[in-house]
Amino acid sequence: MSNIKNCARCGKMFNYIAGEVICDACKKEIEEKFQEVKKYIEENPGSGLKQISEDCEVATKQLKKWILEERLMFTENSPIQITCENCGARIQTGRLCAKCKATVTNALNATVQQRQQALAAELAKKQKPSDSTSGMKFLKT
Numbered sequence: 238m239s240n241i242k243n244c245a246r247c248g249k250m251f252n253y254i255a256g257e258v259i260c261d262a263c264k265k266e267i268e269e270k271f272q273e274v275k276k277y278i279e280e281n282p283g284s285g286l287k288q289i290s291e292d293c294e295v296a297t298k299q300l301k302k303w304i305l306e307e308r309l310m311f312t313e314n315s316p317i318q319i320t321c322e323n324c325g326a327r328i329q330t331g332r333l334c335a336k337c338k339a340t341v342t343n344a345l346n347a348t349v350q351q352r353q354q355a356l357a358a359e360l361a362k363k364q365k366p367s368d369s370t371s372g373m374k375f376l377k378t
């Protein structure tokens with residue numbers, strides 16, 4: 238099964254497999270750019286997003302994407318201030334601090350557990366329909 242799509246970056250047709258709609262050549266270019274940016278930040282920890290964007294010839298949008306993907310890290314003295322979306326704490330990369338990330342993960346796990354319990358309860362109800370009717374009768378009296 239072939240799935241031909243146009244690359245979102247260069248417009249070339251390519252055989253799409255999964256993930257972003259970007260051809261292999263562009264993926265390789267983006268990866269090379271990423272390594273360049275990473276090295277640039279290591280060598281110039283004091284530069285801001287705009288400067289990195291200009292010096293490395295990469296869109297700030299792409300830089301922000303790498304930050305959200307937790308690929309780019311910034312040191313304490315970097316002018317690039319990334320803060321936790323939840324509590325506002327200073328973080329080095331991504332969107333949440335370690336503490337909030339743990340909370341979110343726990344909440345997610347709790348939701349999954351609740352859903353599984355609700356599903357199990359529903360299944361149990363379906364298996365014993367007489368039980369729920371007798372319960373209704375009880376409520377009416």
Ligand SMILES: [Zn+2]
Binds near residue numbers: 247249
């Ligand atoms: Zn492309």
Ligand SMILES: [Zn+2]
Binds near residue numbers: 322325335336337
């Ligand atoms: Zn936080």
